[in-house]
């Protein structure tokens with residue numbers, strides 16, 4: 001949470017990582033650069049909200065994605081989940097979140113920081129556009 005709070009009011013997004021052969025995350029990666037405006041038109045198809053709020057939506061840079069995947073290979077880690085923060089909305093798995101979710105094999109953690117002092121955290125997965133909220137156990 002500390003890194004997400006540090007980035008606030010900027011949006012945080014990234015991956016949860018696990019060791020080979022394991023599904024429990026032991027680390028995470030937060031992308032540094034947000035290239036959201038490189039797909040501005042794509043986001044704006046989701047409505048006026050995306051025209052008004054230039055920080056709605058996110059996109060990592062190609063360079064950082066390549067570097068991230070090289071590091072994964074070197075550290076023998078794999079991606080088990082994705083996450084991003086919501087600055088103004090509760091921790092819902094929105095239509096755009098579902099549409100842009102990278103893989104049905106991964107779960108998706110949404111962290112709402114609209115009340116920075118007490119963030120709302122929810123975990124989702126989806127198969128064939130059917131969203132399911134998962135039980136979340138937080139340790140440390």
Ligand SMILES: [Zn+2]
Nearest residue numbers: 084086094097
């Ligand atoms: Zn979202």
